[in-house]
Amino acid sequence: MQVNNQQPMSATFDKITQVSALYDNWSDFQHHRPVPSEQWAQHVVQAIAWDMLGCTMISTVHNRLVMSFTEPGSDDNTGLTAALNHAYTYAHLGNYQQAIAILLAPAIWTGLSINNYNLWAGQIWNILVLRASRLGQLRLYNEFLKVRRPNISHNPREYWFGVETPTQSIIRDPLYDVLYMRETRQAHQYIESLLTALWHAEFQQRWGLYRTAVIMLADIGLEFGMTKWSLRLVNQIMPQIITAHGEQKGFGLVTLARCTIAAGNSTPEALRESLPYLIDAERAFKDISLLKALEDVRFLLSTVYHNLGMEKERDDMAEQCHLIAEERKKVADMAADRWISDLWDDVSRVGAVIAAKT
Structure with a gap:
């Protein structure tokens, strides 16, 4: 799926089809009871592939399917990945608060491990940065959001004009x-x-x-x-x-x-x-x-x-x-936003609770 590999997306779907067929064939012959994490993981991959292909609506269908049939709060992050991707897609349509509400549902964050919490908090942060960039709140980004970034990859060029750091994408x-x-x-x-x-x-x-x-x-x-x-x-x-x-x-x-x-x-x-x-x-x-x-x-x-x-x-x-x-x-001119500040306090409290249980 990497852009710089210069392979068409059809090759990705070929591999997904092959893997799915091999898994189904192996399960039938071994009389293997399907494991949810194995059964639904390919749908998460398909959702990502469809989104890269430019078919966002099909990607949303796969993400919602995974969210409906996976157990929240488990060690496997298949359902969490689908929820994170679905929420960001929703935010991209301008539904920022609704997207955040999806991720703040207890069913999403209850039982998260420290690593998965980092992914969860990182996606909330990404949504807030997306909102700030569209509103033109560069000061809010520099003085509040930037210093609170979780340990996730981030390239400001994806959100702001004038950033010279390349994304390493030939497209x-x-x-x-x-x-x-x-x-x-x-x-x-x-x-x-x-x-x-x-x-x-x-x-x-x-x-x-x-x-x-x-x-x-x-x-x-x-x-x-x-x-x-x-x-x-x-x-x-x-x-x-x-x-x-x-x-x-x-x-x-x-x-x-x-x-x-x-x-x-x-x-x-x-x-x-x-x-x-x-x-x-x-x-x-x-x-x-x-x-x-x-x-x-x-x-x-x-x-x-x-x-x-x-x-x-x-x-x-x-x-x-x-x-x-x-x-x-x-x-x-805003250097702070009450809604964002209160939201990040909630995110921090969830992190503190998870860290205390570890």
């Missing part, structure tokens, strides 16, 4: 570079590395990353004046994105709207056609509390309304844009 690192340079209108300088990452994503069948790379390529195409080509490119990928959630959907819809306006030479017809895409993008960014992107799309919406002569809608959207700018400034 994700170029995408992070393009996203960062896009903020300074210099993304076109990375077109070669983007095309290379796009090739690797397609060959390795990592369709989630592939979709993101295609949207970036269409976005860069606008800088070169390739409006018709960019519109055609993003239209081809949108059916795979439109039913999704989160940043990718919002980014795709904004890019589609920009391509529509540019390809239509900013005519009133093109502007009206772009409106539903921008409205859906605003909803997508609002659902996950991605404040900077939300402010940008609201500014673009107010501009479109202005050019269409829709003064009331323009003024309403301009006011919302101003409000979100004020909220961004407010949350960025």
Whole structure:
């Protein structure tokens, strides 16, 4: 499954199928009673593989299946791994408190060993960092969360712009570079590395990353004046994105709207056609509390309304844009959050209880 092994995901599913068949055959001939940890472990692996493939909904089905049929609080962490992955996927959709609630259920943390507690606390920490990064709370991250990180692997580049520490991924690192340079209108300088990452994503069948790379390529195409080509490119990928959630959907819809306006030479017809895409993008960014992107799309919406002569809608959207700018400034200045502080006190108390029993 490692990206740098440069193997397609189909090879992973081939191995999973072989292992499952061998286990079933061995169990039948040995009259071996299935052990839950052995029986459900392959579903956890499949959930991870499906997520890497870009099929999050199928991954969620496998995780929920494992969570339903495994014993909580056992020495085996198969059910815990499924719960951790499911909670993070849920948080990625903007349901941060609900995701934390899943992990705080006594059935999840009761009976954890010290090692498993570290995984459990680490996933809660990851969800809090994800939330802080989307809200733009870099100060909260540096002054509160960073110093409380459990003993887990962590690369800030997965959450924050401007971090130079590479992820050692031949696909994700170029995408992070393009996203960062896009903020300074210099993304076109990375077109070669983007095309290379796009090739690797397609060959390795990592369709989630592939979709993101295609949207970036269409976005860069606008800088070169390739409006018709960019519109055609993003239209081809949108059916795979439109039913999704989160940043990718919002980014795709904004890019589609920009391509529509540019390809239509900013005519009133093109502007009206772009409106539903921008409205859906605003909803997508609002659902996950991605404040900077939300402010940008609201500014673009107010501009479109202005050019269409829709003064009331323009003024309403301009006011919302101003409000979100004020909220961004407010949350960025926060060095602490009462909810996060109380939550981490609970996590620490659970750790103290587990350590006392060891």
